[in-house]
Ligand SMILES: Nc1ncnc2c1ncn2[C@@H]1O[C@H](COP(=O)(O)OP(=O)(O)O)[C@@H](O)[C@H]1O
Ligand SMILES: CC(C)(COP(=O)(O)O)[C@@H](O)C(=O)NCCC(=O)O
């Protein structure tokens with residue numbers, strides 16, 4: 001029984017074939033493609049894979065991209081299934097005004113993070129930071145209710161916005177500095193501390209709301225860039241979306257109850 005997990009963001013598709021649809025399952029194979037290269041999957045990395053028993057994915061990149069992924073999956077007789085955010089799943093509840101409008105990647109990452117925390121110790125309030133094309137900062141209370149979250153531009157979008165809106169900001173990538181003394185460092189540091197500052201504020205909001213120190217988990221392709229600049233203890237997790245997809249898949253596909 002193998003399980004294919006797919007996470008399609010606005011920049012890249014991440015996939016992993018697990019040996020079962022259970023949390024902690026061993027990874028048989030995994031890979032990443034930029035969205036422009038999705039058409040390579042079927043004749044490339046997926047051609048040699050054993051046929052997955054089940055697939056579950058999450059996609060925020062739009063319907064055209066979703067169809068292109070489904071086309072690549074035609075090499076197997078496996079239906080493409082995509083998570084839709086809902087008001088409750090895998091013991092996490094959704095406080096969004098319109099639960100189905102919440103980005104599926106945010107929902108799935110929260111489910112992954114909540115169960116990761118529960119596997120390590122008692123339930124606490126939880127901050128989930130995802131640093132991808134955009135950055136999201138979610139807050140959950142100790143009961144597993146999503147209270148709300150922040151969306152802000154990721155590093156690339158911030159830089160491109162500044163480049164396109166000004167005459168004098170076309171410079172190479174710089175370093176994160178406490179007191180940036182050139183344009184490159186000023187831009188790189190500004191973006192990094194904007195993100196770190198947003199996380200710090202959400203941490204304070206959640207601490208005040210719950211009166212208990214939150215656990216903080218960070219994930220996403222650019223998470224490693226943020227790690228040295230964070231103000232609170234956090235765990236950098238490779239892919240919370242895969243963790244969440246395994247939790248959901250276990251409840252949908254696995255024969256034995258959890
Ligand atoms: N080797 C890399 N290739 C592409 N993006 C990278 C790489 N290393 C870091 N990044 C950063 O990660 C972001 C993409 O992360 P990812 O989690 O794949 O985003 P998304 O889920 O939105 O597609 C890019 O915006 C970029 O800033
Ligand atoms: C916020 C996002 C753009 C993040 O996308 P990503 O950076 O993972 O590509 C995505 O989760 C999304 O489109 N959300 C829908 C709106 C919402 O969550 O309120």
Ligand SMILES: [K+]
Nearest residue numbers: 008009105132
């Ligand atoms: K993502």
